[in-house]
Amino acid sequence: MGNNLGISNTDDEEPSSNGTTRRDFLAQITYAGAGLTLVPLLAGTKDILPQAPPPNAETATINLTVNGQKHALNIDERTTLLDALRENLQMTGTKKGCDHGQCGACTVLINGRRVNSCLTFAAMCQGKEIITIEGLAKGDRLHPMQEAFIKHDAFQCGYCTPGQICSAVGLVNEGHVHNDADIHELMSGNICRCGAYQNIVDAIKEVQNIA
Amino acid sequence: MNEIIGKPIDRVDGKLKVSGGATYSAEYFPKNMVYGVLVLSTIPRGRIRNIDTSQAERVKGVVGIMTYKNSMSLHFPQGTDPGSGKYAEKDLLPLQNNRIYYDGQVIAAVMAETFEKAEYAAKLVKVDYETESAIFDLKANISKSYKPSSGGSQLQLKRGDADAAWQNAEVKMEQTYTTPVYHHNAMEPHASVAEWNGDQLMVYDATQAVAGVKSLLASMLGLPPEKVKVVSLYIGGGFGSKGFTWPNPIVTAMAAKMVNCPVKLVLSRQQMFTTAGRRSETIQKIALASNSSGKLTVIKHDTISESSFVDEFVETAGLATSMLYSCPNVEISHSLVRLNKVTPCPTRAPGEAPGTYAIEAAMDELAYQLKMDPIQLRLLNYAEMDEQKQKQFSSKNLKECYQRGADAIGWSQRNPQPRSMRKGNYLVGYGMATATYLANRIASAAKATLYADGHAEILSATQDIGTGTYTIMTQIAAEAFGLPVDRVTVKLGDSDYPRGANSGGSQVTASVGPPIRAAALAVIGKLISLAVSDTASPLHGRKEEDIIADNGRMYLKNHTDRGESYTEVLNRKGLQKLEAQAKTNVSTREPQGSNAVATGGADAAAEEESKTNPAVQEDQNVDRKLYSFHSFGAQFVKVLVDPDLGTVKVDKAVAVMDIGKVLNLKTAKSQIMGGMIFAIGMALLEGTAYDPNNGRVVTRDLAQYLVPVNADMPQFDIQFIDQPDPYISPIGAKGIGEIGITGMTAAIVNAIYHATGKRVRELPVTLDKLI
Numbered sequence: 001m002g003n004n005l006g007i008s009n010t011d012d013e014e015p016s017s018n019g020t021t022r023r024d025f026l027a028q029i030t031y032a033g034a035g036l037t038l039v040p041l042l043a044g045t046k047d048i049l050p051q052a053p054p055p056n057a058e059t060a061t062i063n064l065t066v067n068g069q070k071h072a073l074n075i076d077e078r079t080t081l082l083d084a085l086r087e088n089l090q091m092t093g094t095k096k097g098c099d100h101g102q103c104g105a106c107t108v109l110i111n112g113r114r115v116n117s118c119l120t121f122a123a124m125c126q127g128k129e130i131i132t133i134e135g136l137a138k139g140d141r142l143h144p145m146q147e148a149f150i151k152h153d154a155f156q157c158g159y160c161t162p163g164q165i166c167s168a169v170g171l172v173n174e175g176h177v178h179n180d181a182d183i184h185e186l187m188s189g190n191i192c193r194c195g196a197y198q199n200i201v202d203a204i205k206e207v208q209n210i211a
Numbered sequence: 212m213n214e215i216i217g218k219p220i221d222r223v224d225g226k227l228k229v230s231g232g233a234t235y236s237a238e239y240f241p242k243n244m245v246y247g248v249l250v251l252s253t254i255p256r257g258r259i260r261n262i263d264t265s266q267a268e269r270v271k272g273v274v275g276i277m278t279y280k281n282s283m284s285l286h287f288p289q290g291t292d293p294g295s296g297k298y299a300e301k302d303l304l305p306l307q308n309n310r311i312y313y314d315g316q317v318i319a320a321v322m323a324e325t326f327e328k329a330e331y332a333a334k335l336v337k338v339d340y341e342t343e344s345a346i347f348d349l350k351a352n353i354s355k356s357y358k359p360s361s362g363g364s365q366l367q368l369k370r371g372d373a374d375a376a377w378q379n380a381e382v383k384m385e386q387t388y389t390t391p392v393y394h395h396n397a398m399e400p401h402a403s404v405a406e407w408n409g410d411q412l413m414v415y416d417a418t419q420a421v422a423g424v425k426s427l428l429a430s431m432l433g434l435p436p437e438k439v440k441v442v443s444l445y446i447g448g449g450f451g452s453k454g455f456t457w458p459n460p461i462v463t464a465m466a467a468k469m470v471n472c473p474v475k476l477v478l479s480r481q482q483m484f485t486t487a488g489r490r491s492e493t494i495q496k497i498a499l500a501s502n503s504s505g506k507l508t509v510i511k512h513d514t515i516s517e518s519s520f521v522d523e524f525v526e527t528a529g530l531a532t533s534m535l536y537s538c539p540n541v542e543i544s545h546s547l548v549r550l551n552k553v554t555p556c557p558t559r560a561p562g563e564a565p566g567t568y569a570i571e572a573a574m575d576e577l578a579y580q581l582k583m584d585p586i587q588l589r590l591l592n593y594a595e596m597d598e599q600k601q602k603q604f605s606s607k608n609l610k611e612c613y614q615r616g617a618d619a620i621g622w623s624q625r626n627p628q629p630r631s632m633r634k635g636n637y638l639v640g641y642g643m644a645t646a647t648y649l650a651n652r653i654a655s656a657a658k659a660t661l662y663a664d665g666h667a668e669i670l671s672a673t674q675d676i677g678t679g680t681y682t683i684m685t686q687i688a689a690e691a692f693g694l695p696v697d698r699v700t701v702k703l704g705d706s707d708y709p710r711g712a713n714s715g716g717s718q719v720t721a722s723v724g725p726p727i728r729a730a731a732l733a734v735i736g737k738l739i740s741l742a743v744s745d746t747a748s749p750l751h752g753r754k755e756e757d758i759i760a761d762n763g764r765m766y767l768k769n770h771t772d773r774g775e776s777y778t779e780v781l782n783r784k785g786l787q788k789l790e791a792q793a794k795t796n797v798s799t800r801e802p803q804g805s806n807a808v809a810t811g812g813a814d815a816a817a818e819e820e821s822k823t824n825p826a827v828q829e830d831q832n833v834d835r836k837l838y839s840f841h842s843f844g845a846q847f848v849k850v851l852v853d854p855d856l857g858t859v860k861v862d863k864a865v866a867v868m869d870i871g872k873v874l875n876l877k878t879a880k881s882q883i884m885g886g887m888i889f890a891i892g893m894a895l896l897e898g899t900a901y902d903p904n905n906g907r908v909v910t911r912d913l914a915q916y917l918v919p920v921n922a923d924m925p926q927f928d929i930q931f932i933d934q935p936d937p938y939i940s941p942i943g944a945k946g947i948g949e950i951g952i953t954g955m956t957a958a959i960v961n962a963i964y965h966a967t968g969k970r971v972r973e974l975p976v977t978l979d980k981l982i
Contacts, residue, residue: 083326086238093232095235099480133230134232150226150229153877153880155229156678156679156878157445157446157447157677158677161229165229185922191398191913192921193448195884195885196884199881
């Protein structure tokens, strides 16, 4: 890539500025060591961090089926499904709001169930049917939930919207909704800071009645 | 005429947003892009003695680590107001030296081939600090308060003689109200993608001010403005946190220069708590006095809020109090205490949100003391004019708001006695408050183009942060062009376009709508001129003022069948397009003209063209110095309180808003509702906790910082007066992004008092305060 590293001492490791592309680069190297995904949770607790030069994570080739399409990815094992979708497949419809399973913006459907893709490693999703916001419409024809969201103004900035819609589709599939209060409660894992909640409920009610 | 303004059309960007096709700033992938992750300080004050990046460097895939030791030097930022994209912390430019002013300050950026590697390596950066003593607690440091130098005389206001009137007052009420630190928590984290092409810089940035960030990047990096382009097509909410410019776009641009490839840098949710602003904690002392019949004789509102050691920001909680009620003796003060925390910044309705909470809760307390209905107290002290500025309001229909709101909530059924109403086991309470926010307008420009295929386009460097700007500007443009909305495309969020307003202070609608309208009208004026001077046109020789342009066709006022389509004229003339630019140099900000976007420069052409644009000239000829520009409204809520558990449920919420002409009833209701939900958070849920030992944010995620969720929703009833403001602009619309949060917080706490008989003056009203 011809980078100026901005690093003074890459002493004992091969530098990455060797003219390879990112994809080549990922394909070339194998990392040793695993289990490092816990490290980010230990932020600020510097004494717990390894003192020796850090082992590097392994890459893995995984197969994902997203919206009916198969993709083979050679990725860092630590990659979440969310980051695999957004960064590796460049399917950015699924959003990252908190990366901790607290906001629901990353909600996708895995085998029909709504799941926080930020709490799911991509490697765990092989052989499963992943549906994202990009996969709900049939060609130019929007999913009824997407239509209902537009009609009821069930979003403003639109950033939580893909997660809200996937969650809403999953909710209807689950069949647990009997009244408004159920929708309010069962959609509470999806935060909307703009405050479109009531309109989201109205949209879901409309689809629920049609279904 | 086919009226488009006011219609509740669906959002024009709706299809993109529901299908995942709207591209936010983190969603660009320039070739060879790497990922940047920030490292933040873990002490509240001191110096970096040593920063050891050796372990991080050894992580394969790391391509660069930037600290104060190896980063480029930055120039002092030019531009001091929000309109110019103010840099949030002028005395703390990122990565310039080893000084630490607060926990969570940006001290390094690690760039790597993948996000995972960058994040992992960032954890391996070891920092050795020399720690100095720091202060974090506002209440414990009131003795250090001072009167801020910024804001000048506007912050300390006085009329009459409050002290003398207080001595002689028949009824007195004096209380202190506090609000905690709040965080915006827009759903989209702050994100930037920077790419250099030689000395040209392209930045995709999640910002409320593309034009401002462009100016700021140019001035801080020492580049000519024409070398910098900033794009922000879709923004996942801002609420003020993306209004000032924080380190992320600057650091991303610096990093991309250093590693010589494009860099994407996205803040984590945790990092947003210390590197993207916050709303200051406030301590507000209110003193009200009246005669025995309730006529106010004294209003005092003293606010102490927080600032930092690297810049000054004032939460102007008392400003609205100066004009809210008729009262001869008023004193407003604002003081600051500098603390070792990130500098506060505007947060939805900066000033008014906490300020109207305090004054409107105090009014409720006074009403109870007087044994008077709180609406009656407000009507008795109704301000017919802005008594502080001694100016008429540009428009005010607040009495109607009170009346309609009272009817909608069922106020007449309210037994005023606290703790007197029940529904099953729940205590029932009704509360109300006045809402108000500034009706701001600043200079803005836009370009309009009509193409030979009958399609029209608008360009303006403002942005839609989720408020519906794309949609309402399409409506304004469509009406001015005389075209259906599906034939008009509004393009925003690109700094190459004529400069529009930054998305702050509820000012975009009032600021950018008029130049869009004027530019589109100018295009249609040119088209009509072409037709009447063309012997081949059925309109040849007709007077221009007798011609109507509507639905893509020009025709005679009295003979609608005599005319032709826009495309016929353009095609006959062999013209691909007709275009016009307009710039309206108008400001309702105080003092007049402040915060107006600088004239000339990039928009010199628009300014020149506007000299002969009748719509601009007519608009600019209104003497706005004569008026005080505000929006108003009344908020009413019904709460249910569980007397055993202390839980509060807002059961019903009513808002009646006087915000000038409503441009789109659907998006307007959503905007107001969103503000009211923000207030539910302020009143009941939200508040940032700091560790008293080290000034670190404890509640730095969405599991600990609680924002309202779907289960917290009341039933809403949102209504509008829908009377155009005759002086703000020819369109008559005021911005509505902020007024929804004002008043609402007080309405909730007032309802809680009515339900329980307990007056909680420290927000949020959590259940422990009610049992």
